Amino acid sequence: xxxxxxxxxxxxxLVVASLAASAxxxxxxxxxxxxxxxxxxxxxxxxxxxxxxxxxQSDFGQSASPPASVTTRAS
Amino acid sequence: MIRDQRRETRELxxxxxxxxxxxxxxxxxxxxxGAPSPDLAAAVAQAVLQSCQAELTRFDPGSELSRLxxxxxxxxxxxxxxxxxxxxxxxxxxxSGGLVDxxxxxxxxxxxxxxxxxGVAPASLRDALQAAPARHQAAAARxxxxxxxxxxxREVRRPPGLRVDLGGTAKGFAADRAAAALKDQHxxxxxxxGDIVIGGTGAVPRTVAIAHPLEGGRGIQFELASGAVATSGxxxxxxxxxxxxxxxxxxxxxxxxxxxxxxxxxxxAANGLEAETLAKTALLSGPEGGLQLLEAAxxxxxxDDGRIVLxxxxxxHAQEAA
Numbered sequence: 001x002x003x004x005x006x007x008x009x010x011x012x013x014l015v016v017a018s019l020a021a022s023a024x025x026x027x028x029x030x031x032x033x034x035x036x037x038x039x040x041x042x043x044x045x046x047x048x049x050x051x052x053x054x055x056x057q058s059d060f061g062q063s064a065s066p067p068a069s070v071t072t073r074a075s
Numbered sequence: 076m077i078r079d080q081r082r083e084t085r086e087l088x089x090x091x092x093x094x095x096x097x098x099x100x101x102x103x104x105x106x107x108x109g110a111p112s113p114d115l116a117a118a119v120a121q122a123v124l125q126s127c128q129a130e131l132t133r134f135d136p137g138s139e140l141s142r143l144x145x146x147x148x149x150x151x152x153x154x155x156x157x158x159x160x161x162x163x164x165x166x167x168x169x170x171s172g173g174l175v176d177x178x179x180x181x182x183x184x185x186x187x188x189x190x191x192x193x194g195v196a197p198a199s200l201r202d203a204l205q206a207a208p209a210r211h212q213a214a215a216a217r218x219x220x221x222x223x224x225x226x227x228x229r230e231v232r233r234p235p236g237l238r239v240d241l242g243g244t245a246k247g248f249a250a251d252r253a254a255a256a257l258k259d260q261h262x263x264x265x266x267x268x269g270d271i272v273i274g275g276t277g278a279v280p281r282t283v284a285i286a287h288p289l290e291g292g293r294g295i296q297f298e299l300a301s302g303a304v305a306t307s308g309x310x311x312x313x314x315x316x317x318x319x320x321x322x323x324x325x326x327x328x329x330x331x332x333x334x335x336x337x338x339x340x341x342x343x344a345a346n347g348l349e350a351e352t353l354a355k356t357a358l359l360s361g362p363e364g365g366l367q368l369l370e371a372a373x374x375x376x377x378x379d380d381g382r383i384v385l386x387x388x389x390x391x392h393a394q395e396a397a
Contacts, residue, residue: 066281067086070283072283074307
């Protein structure tokens with residue numbers, strides 16, 4: 001015969017599970033940050049938070065390491 | 076400072092169309108303690124560049140510079156940015172012996188450069204070189220009008236009718252101001268259409284290539300961890316006229332396009348404004364004078380026949396681009 005759980009017990013378990021999930025995510029982020037990887041910098045694809053600018057083609061992507069090369073030219 | 080060591084980093088990138096050219100802002104984190112995040116710093120740098128474009132362009136009649144040029148009064152209180160840019164351009168004129176002259180707007184329009192040439196395909200530089208007159212180095216105007224311009228705080232005084240064109244000086248000036256917003260980031264680069272300021276607390280070397288104006292692609296490259304590099308040349312703002320070809324680098328002594336034997340000059344310096352000033356002065360000075368000018372901090376000339384001649388530290392550090 002299956003034991004029926006009370007509403008109070010179910011709520012308690014959900015709260016515990018939620019806290020555990022939050023802790024796991026935070027731990028994962030901390031490990032990535034400690035390893036020098038800031039997830040906010042993206043993972044090689046556009047991490048766009050462009051600001052609308054008149055006449056501009058603005059994007060917020062990520063270039064490969066080491067620092068991106070630049071080219072000087074007459075303009 | 077030219078560095079040889081490398082280490083990995085990641086960078087954010089912003090691309091903008093400003094100053095009639097393509098502009099890039101590159102920022103690599105993490106920032107120094109207490110400094111703004113890379114994305115916030117990049118946004119500030121972008122805003123600085125956009126302000127410079129909006130206020131310093133001569134192609135928008137509503138810009139602060141255009142309003143100054145249209146004002147017949149001998150003195151006008153302008154914006155802090157415009158006053159600062161004009162003061163910087165006067166300094167460039169002094170340091171260049173008058174070769175970088177901010178008062179050639181009338182001659183520039185007479186030569187055919189009245190409106191923006193952004194997006195306009197340039198004429199063939201090879202054809203222009205074949206049709207160009209005998210080469211000789213440029214010289215300062217006999218009676219330089221820029222000496223009559225005085226900036227005091229936000230007030231600009233000049234003879235009525237004298238108009239100002241900040242040209243390439245504005246790009247170097249803008250790149251320096253944008254770079255100031257990024258100084259506490261690990262790595263950064265502001266590329267204002269070839270006027271580039273590089274730096275960051277990490278002092279991480281970055282590859283800088285110099286485009287070849289005749290052969291296309293990259294001519295040579297080197298590593299730079301901090302400082303500025305700028306290029307001035309005939310290849311982009313060049314057009315056909317009824318009598319031949321013209322371009323935007325004028326000989327102040329004649330008001331005509333300068334054909335000096337140098338088609339492109341690249342200069343290294345501590346900041347963007349100085350690099351831009353050195354590059355333009357070197358081109359207008361011709362092969363011999365240009366090389367002498369670039370010897371101290373380093374640079375490169377591309378001569379009429381396409382040869383690249385290196386100066387100063389670049390002789391040891393530059394190599395053919397991959």
